[in-house]
Amino acid sequence: MTVMQRLDSQANDFNATLERLLAWEGVSDAAVQATVNEVIARVRGEGDLAVVDFSNRFDRLQAAAMSDLSLSRERLRQAHDGLPEAERAALTAAAERIRRYHAHQRQDSWQYTEADGTVLGQQVTPLDRVGIYVPGGKASYPSSVLMNAIPAKVAGVAEVIMCVPTPGGEVNELVLAAAWLAGVDQVFTIGGAQAVAALAYGTQSVPRVDKIVGPGNIYVATAKRQVFGQVGIDMIAGPSEILIYCDGLTDPAWIAMDLFSQAEHDELAQSILIASDPTYLDAVAAEVEKLLPSLEREAIARTSLRDRGALILVRDEDEALALINRIAPEHLELSVADPQALLPRIRHAGAIFMGRHTPEALGDYCAGPNHVLPTSGTARFSSPLGVYDFQKRSSLIGCSPAGASTLAGIASVLARGEGLTAHARSAEYRLLPDIGKE
Structure with a gap:
């Protein structure tokens, strides 16, 4: 028996099975909501005192004041300079590529004058101050720092405040180095709902921001949802997803590993392959079985593939494209001979990776486009994080x-x-x- 379930688009129960597979509801339970409510209320009322208290309680710290929970720009520079050469070079190359791509997204103000002299237009201005949340500890993501902070700076945001928890005092030097390269202005080593509340309402030490972006756990997501309206947020993200459409000519081992690249994130991540050749699906299934034990995060990936993964057999390309648009995936790999020919028919996808030599993993780190993408079908109406998320527009009428x-x-x-x-x-x-x- 293979790890991943097999679905056939011609089966009578296909639609119902697919709906169950895709179902995900990011609703906090009552206990999470109650904790978040308490944290937000106390941070609003007590400021720094509450942030220090919650940080000590939840992150196993012994901070006496907010001065123990902040890092200077000099500390960020030291982290950057102290990296091994290979890591520093890779981080620098990724930052440069991300900055160059996002520079193309920057929007300018515009005006036009009608025949009678009336002036109409739009003034585009950056947000004043933005907060970015970055997961901390062992689950540290320097790539998230670059993807969230660089577009803000390209947009012209004057001040970027980063919050990154340090559970048990564990600091990730790559994350700090990324903050230095991205131009982050202030760093606080706080996390969870208390970080979101501090950014949204401000404390004696943490300045109030206009928008909060970045991934986090269920407490962070719940807090972001709670403070929306007080501040802007990027999105409430669900588990990571990848959908691969293959014409059956890509090395099955490559496709198996591409499926793993999302499955290893967490048990709720989703990896789906669509193909019209049943023997090719067999070959990929065999590679999944063969390669899965070689993963360091095998247990997580195995659970993800078993519970939420699928190999889907379709009749033809038309059916595959219809299925892609129905699922509206976060990451879409077109592992086919001519991916460009398919683009006009793809309406819903967060990011589209074109061709056999473009695995989703390249987009996560260094291709250039943002890896903060709409999940859980929200690509039907949402877009990747970008410079435009850090700019606002005022209408001009004269x-x-x-x-x-x-x-x-x-x-x-x-x-x-x-x-x-x-x-x-x-x-x-x-x-x-x-x-x-x-």
Whole structure:
């Protein structure tokens, strides 16, 4: 029996089985919600004192004050300079590629002038201050620092505040080095809901931010959902996902390892392969069985593949593409001869990896595009994190006297139709007395 279940699009129960496979609900239970409510309330009321208390309790620290939970820019530089040469070079190369890609996303203000002199447009400005949350301890992700902080800096955000927990006092030097390269302005070694609350409401030491981005555990996700509206957030992310469509000509071992690249994240991650050749699915299944024991995180990957993974047999390319759009995956690999030809028919995917030599893992670290992507089918209406998430737009309207008179005539009729006479009269004051007489 293979690790991954097999699905056939022609089976009577295919749709129901697929829906069960894809189902994921990131709802916090009552205990998590109660803890988050307590943390947020205390941080709002007590500030630094509550943050220190929760950090000591949840992260097994012995901090006496917030000064024990902050790191200087000099400390970040030391972490960078102290890295082994290979790690420093790889981190630098990744940062440069991410910065270069995101520079293309930067939007500029624009205006145009109508014939009567009325000016319309849009002013694009960066957010003032952004908070990024980075998981800490053994599960440390320097790539997340780069992917969250660099787009903010490219957008022109003046101040980026990073929160990274250090459970048991464990500090990850790669994470600190990434913060240095990305231009992070301040670092606090706090995590969980207390970090989210501190960023959202501010404390005596932690400045209040305009938006919070970055992944975290269920407490972090619940807190982000709770403070949304007080601050902006990027998204409430679900488990990692990969969907691979293969024409049956890629080395099965490559595809198996690509499936593992998501399965090793956690037990709830999802890895799915779609193909129209049953013998190819057999070959991949055999490679999964063969290679899985070689993984350091075998137990996690095995659970993920068993519970949420699938090898799906479809009739043809049309059916595969329809299934892709139905699933709207976070990561989509098109392991086919001509991936470009398929792009016009793909409507829903967070990131699309084109061709046999483009594994999703390259996008996680250094290709350039952002690895913060919509999950759980939200690619139907959401986009990857980018520079645009750290910019806001203000509409510009500047009427000439003639333009104001023209618009006032229209606005007056509509306002009176809505029963808003003050609106109508405000507009009518701008009517020119001789308008329309010529």
